[in-house]
Amino acid sequence: MPQLHCHHSPLFLSLLLxxxxxxxxAGHDYADALSKCILFFEGQRSGRLPARQRVRWRGDSAxxxxxAGGVDLEGGYYDAGDNVKFGFPLxxxxxxxxxxxxxxxAPGEVDNAMAAIRWATDYxxxxxxxxxxxxxxxxxxxxxxxxxxxxxxxxxxxxxxxxDAANPGSEVAAETAAALAAASIAFRSSDSAYSQTLxxxxxxxxxxxxxxxxxxxxxxxxxxxxCPFYCDFSGYQDELLWGAAWLRRATGNETYLNYVQNNERIxxxxxxxxxxxxxxxxxxxxxxxxxxxxxxxxxxxxxYKEYAETFICTLIPDSPSPHIQYTPGGLIYxxxxxxxxxxxxxxxxxxxxxxxxxxxSQTLSCGTLxxxxxxxxxxxxxxxxxxxGDNPMNMSYMVGxxxxxxxxxxxxxxSLPSIVDHPQSIACKxxxxxxxxxxxxxxxxxxxxxxxxxxxxxxxxxxxxxxxSEPTTYINAPLVGVLAYFVANPx
Ligand SMILES: *[C@@H]1O[C@H](CO)[C@@H](O)[C@H](O)[C@H]1NC(C)=O
Ligand SMILES: *[C@@H]1O[C@H](CO)[C@@H](O)[C@H](O)[C@H]1NC(C)=O
Ligand SMILES: *[C@@H]1O[C@H](CO)[C@@H](O)[C@H](O)[C@H]1NC(C)=O
Numbered sequence: 001m002p003q004l005h006c007h008h009s010p011l012f013l014s015l016l017l018x019x020x021x022x023x024x025x026a027g028h029d030y031a032d033a034l035s036k037c038i039l040f041f042e043g044q045r046s047g048r049l050p051a052r053q054r055v056r057w058r059g060d061s062a063x064x065x066x067x068a069g070g071v072d073l074e075g076g077y078y079d080a081g082d083n084v085k086f087g088f089p090l091x092x093x094x095x096x097x098x099x100x101x102x103x104x105x106a107p108g109e110v111d112n113a114m115a116a117i118r119w120a121t122d123y124x125x126x127x128x129x130x131x132x133x134x135x136x137x138x139x140x141x142x143x144x145x146x147x148x149x150x151x152x153x154x155x156x157x158x159x160x161x162x163x164d165a166a167n168p169g170s171e172v173a174a175e176t177a178a179a180l181a182a183a184s185i186a187f188r189s190s191d192s193a194y195s196q197t198l199x200x201x202x203x204x205x206x207x208x209x210x211x212x213x214x215x216x217x218x219x220x221x222x223x224x225x226x227c228p229f230y231c232d233f234s235g236y237q238d239e240l241l242w243g244a245a246w247l248r249r250a251t252g253n254e255t256y257l258n259y260v261q262n263n264e265r266i267x268x269x270x271x272x273x274x275x276x277x278x279x280x281x282x283x284x285x286x287x288x289x290x291x292x293x294x295x296x297x298x299x300x301x302x303x304y305k306e307y308a309e310t311f312i313c314t315l316i317p318d319s320p321s322p323h324i325q326y327t328p329g330g331l332i333y334x335x336x337x338x339x340x341x342x343x344x345x346x347x348x349x350x351x352x353x354x355x356x357x358x359x360x361s362q363t364l365s366c367g368t369l370x371x372x373x374x375x376x377x378x379x380x381x382x383x384x385x386x387x388x389g390d391n392p393m394n395m396s397y398m399v400g401x402x403x404x405x406x407x408x409x410x411x412x413x414x415s416l417p418s419i420v421d422h423p424q425s426i427a428c429k430x431x432x433x434x435x436x437x438x439x440x441x442x443x444x445x446x447x448x449x450x451x452x453x454x455x456x457x458x459x460x461x462x463x464x465x466x467x468x469s470e471p472t473t474y475i476n477a478p479l480v481g482v483l484a485y486f487v488a489n490p491x
Contacts (some may be wrong), residue, residue: 002458002468003439004385005154010268013021014340015049015118016271018435022468024300025239027205028384028385028389028390028486030384030483030486030487030490031108031487032334032401032482033388033398033401033483034106034107034108034109034483034484034487035108035109035112035449036107036400036401036451037396037398037447037476037479037480037483038106038112038113038447039054039096039112039446039447039480040056040446040447040448040449040471040476041070041077041116041119041447041473042054042055042076042116042199042446043055043057043058043413043414043445043446043448044078044079044473045058045075045077045078045079045119045121046061046062046065046074046075046076046078046083046085046151047060047061047062047063047074047075047238048060048074048075048446050249052258053065055420055446057354057413057420057421057443058151058152058413058418058419059152059419059420060152061083061151061152061283062074062083062138062139062151062154063126063156064141064158065085065138065158066135066160067151067158067160067162068157068158068160068247069160070136070244071126071130071135071160073085073123073127073135073138073160073489074126075122075126075263076090076119076120076123076127076138076306076474077090077093077118077123077125078120078151078202079093079186079228079230079439079472079473079474080248080411080471080473081409081410081414081466081470081471082141082144082145082412082472083135083137083139083144083149083156083412084138084141084144084193085137085138085139085142085150086137086141086230086460087127087134087135087136087137087176088172088175088216088226088230088231088232088279089230089278089472089473089474090120090123090124090473091124091172091178091179092099092175092179092208092277092278092474092477093120093178093278093473093474093477094117094121094124094182094187094476094477095175095178095179095182095246096345096348096474096476096480096481097113097116097117097186097363097480098117098179098182098183098185098186099182099288099348099352099486100113100381100477100478100480100481100482101104101113101114101117101186101323101444101480101481102182102185102186102350103355103481103482104351104482104485104488105350105467105479105484105488106480106484107484108299108487109284109484109487109488113256113480113484114187114190115188116480117183117187118187118194118199118303119185119408120179121123121179121180121181121183123200124176124179124180124199125180125197126200126204127176128176128180128201128204129480131204132164132165132208133162133163133164133178134162134163134164134169134172134173134205134208134480135160135161135225136163136169136222136226137159137160137161137222138158138160138161138215139148139157139158139226139436140156140157140158140225141160141225141229142224143156143398144156144161145359146262147417147428147431148412148415148427148428148431148432148434149412149415149416149426149427149428149431150413150416150419150431151188151411152411152413152419152428153419153425153426153427154179155274155427155428157317159225161221161222161225161226163216163219163222164212164253164367164425165208165211165212165263165334167220167221167222168209168213168214168216168386169214169215169216169222169232169236170209170210170212170213170214170221170231170239170240171215171216171232171235171236171238171239171428172216172239172246173205173206173208174205174206174209174210174239174240174242175239175242175243175281176205176209176274177202177203177205177206177209177243177246177247178202178215178242178243178245178246179200179202180198180199180205180420181198181199181202181206181243181246181247181249181250181251182196182246182249183198184196184198184199184202185249185250199250199251202243202247202250203247204250206243206244206247208481209236209240209243209244210240210244211489213236213240214237215232215234215256215461216232216233217231227356228446230278230279231279232279233279233280234272234275234279234280235343235396237267237270237342238267238268238269238280238281238282238285239281240263240267240282241259241260241263241267241269241281241285242284242285242288242292243261244256244259244260245260245285245288246288248260248292249288249291249292249336257292257298259396260289261300261301261302263301263302263385264303269275269285269303269304269355270283270303270307271287271347273307273310273311273471274310274311274314276342276345276346276349277342277345277474278341280476281313282347283308283349284303284308284345284349286304286305286307286308286311287311287349287353287356288352289301289304289305290304290305290308290310290353290356291352291356291461293305293361294356294359294360294362295356295359296334296355297389297446298323298487299412301460305367307363308353309365309366311349312349312350312364312366312371312376313352313366313367313371315332315346315350315379315391316366316369316371316375316379316419318369319366319367319369319371320367320368320369321366321367323345325454325455327389327453327456327457328392328456328457329386329453329457330382330386331343331386331391331452331453331457332346332383333455335455336450337466337467337468338377338398338451338452338467338470338472338475339452339453340387340450340452340475341451341475342480343383343387343452343470344387344449344475344476344477344479345379345474345478346467346484347379347384347478347479348380348416348479348481348482349480350376350377350380351376351377351380351481351482351485353376354373354376354377354380356371357373358373358474359433374491377489377491378491381470381484381486384479384482384483384486387449387452388401388402389401389402389404391457392457392458393453393458393459395396395456397449397452397453397459397461398448398449399440399444399445399446399448399449399450399471400444400445400446400447400448401402402449406437406459406469407440407441407461408438408440408441408452408461408462408463409441409445409448409450409460409463409467409469409470409471410463410464410466410469411441411445411448411452411463412431412469413443413445414433414441414443414444414448415434415437415441415442415443415463416431416434417434417442417443417477420445424482435444435463435464437463445471448476449471449475449476449479450468450469450470450471450475451466451467451469451470451471451472451475452467452468453468454468
């Protein structure tokens with residue numbers, strides 16, 4: 001009769017763990033995904049590329065950006081698959097990269113993540129270099145979108161757009177202040193001089209945004225350049241609160257705390273509280289400010305925590321409150337295209353809020369349902385795992401991750417032959433043949449996360465369908481922090 005073993009060999013145990021891992025569908029390589037998620041930003045770079053540029057299919061581009069306005073605006077990021085530098089989403093991208101760094105770090109990738117932030121903040125510092133003015137965009141979007149051209153060949157007008165006291169743009173100015181303030185926290189320990197510079201500019205730009213109020217899309221000289229691309233649909237009030245909240249976090253200064261408290265009703269902190277993205281900051285604002293209530297015991301901020309929890313409850317499928325839409329395969333879904341921007345931003349907020357609850361040893365209640373930080377983290381993980389391949393299409397929506405991913409992303413630089421292989425210029429309309437090609441993009445834009453599948457979980461990998469196949473910086477930016485969390489805390 002065989003003996004009963006009460007302990008097993010290490011080999012047996014590791015085989016058991018491996019098979020459990022398999023059964024549970026785990027096993028995503030979050031470290032690999034994190035490094036790719038950051039690498040994507042190198043492929044979006046505008047300006048003169050540095051010697052340590054790793055994405056080699058790209059070359060220098062838009063070196064004289066700003067000239068049209070008598071200012072140096074070289075650098076920064078192209079927002080998506082086109083070659084315009086849109087300041088509003090660029091600033092939000094920067095805020096989220098910096099929030100991720102200060103909240104979750106970037107295990108094994110700190111230098112690359114900091115370089116991704118600095119590429120943006122170096123540009124934003126140029127954009128705010130003239131007192132009383134913020135440069136908010138470079139490139140005529142209608143003319144740019146009419147061409148299918150590599151950034152290295154770009155010959156459409158690099159029109160320079162700005163806001164000033166007479167033509168205000170509080171949303172873009174306050175988001176720029178938020179980005180500079182958030183980045184000042186990220187750089188505090190590694191480069192305190194740079195951090196100070198960022199913070200001083202954040203203070204000044206916030207003051208400008210607050211003193212000269214208005215939406216940039218109400219400005220006749222800007223309207224056709226920013227709409228319908230990054231029109232301010234949700235108003236500038238949310239960015240003023242968000243900018244003040246970031247300045248409060250970066251400085252500890254009571255002035256900004258008072259601003260956030262006193263303007264809560266005036267600026268409508270209780271409106272549209274279930275949205276978060278480049279246009280609407282409310283849910284992010286409420287989660288950010290809740291940290292000071294939960295962890296910092298600033299009791300006057302209780303209403304922000306209540307709004308944050310109302311939002312979080314809409315994400316919990318078992319909660320009795322009204323719900324956000326999920327696809328049958330389990331992906332957060334909001335109509336309007338580029339859905340993954342919602343997925344990554346919401347996953348970020350779930351993890352940030354879970355951290356604040358953990359730090360204060362609290363749970364939250366959605367009606368009668370008690371929700372723990374672990375539940376929020378599980379929800380975030382489902383979204384990330386869906387992006388990385390646990391979905392009905394069995395494909396990763398991050399280019400270059402796993403063995404099945406989108407091959408025909410809506411991205412000029414990725415879909416046209418590289419400047420390295422094909423140094424002759426390809427003019428505006430000469431690019432159409434590559435746009436129309438059914439073949440895969442020649443340059444694999446590693447780390448690019450596309451807009452993602454439709455509400456039925458299907459994805460056709462069609463370059464022409466930009467709502468599904470275009471990557472954007474503000475899809476990737478929140479996911480950097482999310483992936484960093486799961487690298488450090490595999491669950
Ligand atoms: C706080 O910020 C306000 C507004 O920028 C400024 O006037 C004030 O001097 C700051 N206070 C401290 C203690 O730094
Ligand atoms: C995805 O994988 C599952 C399980 O292996 C399989 O049943 C399904 O048909 C696959 N779906 C697609 C679209 O390949
Ligand atoms: C190729 O794409 C362009 C731009 O979308 C389109 O206008 C044109 O009709 C297409 N040409 C061919 C030959 O398919």
